[in-house]
Amino acid sequence: MSDPGPIVYHCAPTVCWVKDSEQTILVEERSGQSWSLCGPEAVVWDLLVLKYPADRIVEFLAALLDEPHERAQQELRSILQRWEEIGLLATGKGSHGQSGNQRRV
Amino acid sequence: MASRFLETERLAERLDFLARSGLREVRLLGGEPTLHPAFEELVEQARSGGREITVFSNGLMPARALDCLADLPVWQCTVVVNVNQPDESEQDYYRQRETIRRLGERAMPGFTIYRPDFEAEFLLDLIAATGCSPVIRLGLAHPCLSGANRFLHPNQYRAVALKIVRLARAAAQTDIRLDFDCGFVRCMFSDTELERLRQAQAHIAWECSPILDVDLDGKVIHCYPLAQFMSLPLTPSATTAQMRSEFEARTRPYRQTGIFPQCSACPFRAAGQCSGGCLAATVRRFRRTPFQIEMPASERGAL
Numbered sequence: 171m172s173d174p175g176p177i178v179y180h181c182a183p184t185v186c187w188v189k190d191s192e193q194t195i196l197v198e199e200r201s202g203q204s205w206s207l208c209g210p211e212a213v214v215w216d217l218l219v220l221k222y223p224a225d226r227i228v229e230f231l232a233a234l235l236d237e238p239h240e241r242a243q244q245e246l247r248s249i250l251q252r253w254e255e256i257g258l259l260a261t262g263k264g265s266h267g268q269s270g271n272q273r274r275v
Numbered sequence: 276m277a278s279r280f281l282e283t284e285r286l287a288e289r290l291d292f293l294a295r296s297g298l299r300e301v302r303l304l305g306g307e308p309t310l311h312p313a314f315e316e317l318v319e320q321a322r323s324g325g326r327e328i329t330v331f332s333n334g335l336m337p338a339r340a341l342d343c344l345a346d347l348p349v350w351q352c353t354v355v356v357n358v359n360q361p362d363e364s365e366q367d368y369y370r371q372r373e374t375i376r377r378l379g380e381r382a383m384p385g386f387t388i389y390r391p392d393f394e395a396e397f398l399l400d401l402i403a404a405t406g407c408s409p410v411i412r413l414g415l416a417h418p419c420l421s422g423a424n425r426f427l428h429p430n431q432y433r434a435v436a437l438k439i440v441r442l443a444r445a446a447a448q449t450d451i452r453l454d455f456d457c458g459f460v461r462c463m464f465s466d467t468e469l470e471r472l473r474q475a476q477a478h479i480a481w482e483c484s485p486i487l488d489v490d491l492d493g494k495v496i497h498c499y500p501l502a503q504f505m506s507l508p509l510t511p512s513a514t515t516a517q518m519r520s521e522f523e524a525r526t527r528p529y530r531q532t533g534i535f536p537q538c539s540a541c542p543f544r545a546a547g548q549c550s551g552g553c554l555a556a557t558v559r560r561f562r563r564t565p566f567q568i569e570m571p572a573s574e575r576g577a578l
C-alpha cells in the first residue's frame with residue numbers, strides 16, 4: 171500500500187483572529203462565520219500562528235494536559251480534524267503548498 | 276494628488292436617500308466641505324424644502340463659504356467647528372475663533388482628543404467671547420484601519436478621563452454642556468468620576484454604531500475610520516435603517532470583543548453599559564496569520 175503522505179492543514183488568509191483574556195476569537199472575513207476558542211484549543215491556535223511544527227505542539231500539549239506523547243498527538247489530530255469539519259481549516263495532501271484537494275474556508 | 280469633490284448633480288441621490296429614510300437633517304463633511312468650489316450651491320440644494328444642515332468644518336473656511344453660512348437662519352444651520360488647541364497653531368486658532376464669532380449661535384465648537392496632555396478649558400473662554408452655541412462636542416480621535424492618522428490609543432483613555440471630568444465640571448458652572456461623540460467607554464471612568472459627570476449634566480452614550488457616511492463614489496460606509504473596511508452601494512431603494520442593520524450584521528463577529536482583551540468578558544458589556552469602544556480600534560486588534568501544518572497521514576485513521 172502506498173504511503174498517503176502527510177495531511178497538510180491550511181488556514182486561509184481570510185481568517186483573522188484576536189486573543190482576548192478568556193478566549194481567542196476567529197472570524198472568516200468573507201462569510202462572517204466566527205468561532206471562539208479556549209483551553210487547549212486556544213493554546214494550539216497560538217502555537218499554530220507562531221508557525222510551530224506539529225511535534226513541538228504535541229510536546230506543549232503533553233505538558234499542558236499532563237498526558238503521554240501519544241495522547242497529546244491524538245488530541246492535536248482531533249482538534250485539527252474538528253477545525254477542518256467546521257470550515258476553519260482546509261486540508262491538502264502532500265507536503266508544503268496548496269493542493270487541489272483544499273476546501274475553502 | 277488633486278482634490279476630489281462631490282459632483283453637485285450627485286447630491287440629489289444622497290438627498291433622496293435621506294428623504295426615503297425620513298431624515299430632514301443633511302450633514303456635510305469632508306475633508307473640509309467648505310473648500311468645495313460650489314459649496315454655496317450644495318448648501319442651497321441641501322437646505323431646500325426646509326431641511327436643516329450641519330456642516331463639519333475645521334473653521335479655516337474661505338470667506339465666501341463663511342458669508343453663505345452666516346446668512347442662513349440659525350434654526351437651519353449648525354456648523355461644528357473642530358478647534359485646535361491654541362498652542363498647536365496660534366494663527367489657526369485665531370482664524371477658527373473669528374469664524375465662530377461670525378457664525379454666532381450657528382457654531383458649535385468641537386474638540387477632538389488625540390493626545391493625553393490635552394487642554395480644553397480654553398473652549399469655555401471661546402464660547403463666552405464669541406456667543407456661539409454653549410455646547411462643546413467632545414470626541415476621541417479614533418484610528419483609521421491603517422493607523423496612519425493621529426489618534427488616542429485606548430491605553431491612554433484612562434489618562435484623559437480625569438481631564439474630561441474637570442472640563443465638564445468647569446463647563447457646568449457656566450451652563451455649558453458637553454456633548455460626547457462616539458467611542459467613549461465605560462471603564463475609562465471610575466464610578467466617582469462618572470457620578471461627577473452626571474452632576475455636571477454630561478451624559479455619555481457608551482456606543483459605537485454605524486453613523487453612515489456616503490463617500491464621493493456613492494458608497495455608504497459605516498463611519499470614516501472604517502471607510503477601508505467595508506462599504507455598501509447606495510442603491511435607489513436603500514434606506515438608512517436597512518443600511519444600518521446590514522452593517523450591524525456584518526460587523527457582529529468583530530463586536531464579540533472590543534478595544535481591550537478583557538472586553539469580551541466585561542460585566543459592563545454584559546449589562547449593556549458599554550459596547551466595547553470604537554469598532555475601528557477593535558478591528559485593528561485582529562491579526563491575519565495564514566499558516567499550514569503537516570500531520571503524518573498514516574496515523575489519522577487511528578482516531
Ligand code: SF4
Binds near residue numbers: 461538542
Ligand atoms: S466592554 Fe471593554 S471598553 Fe467597555 S467597559 Fe468593558 S472593558 Fe472597557
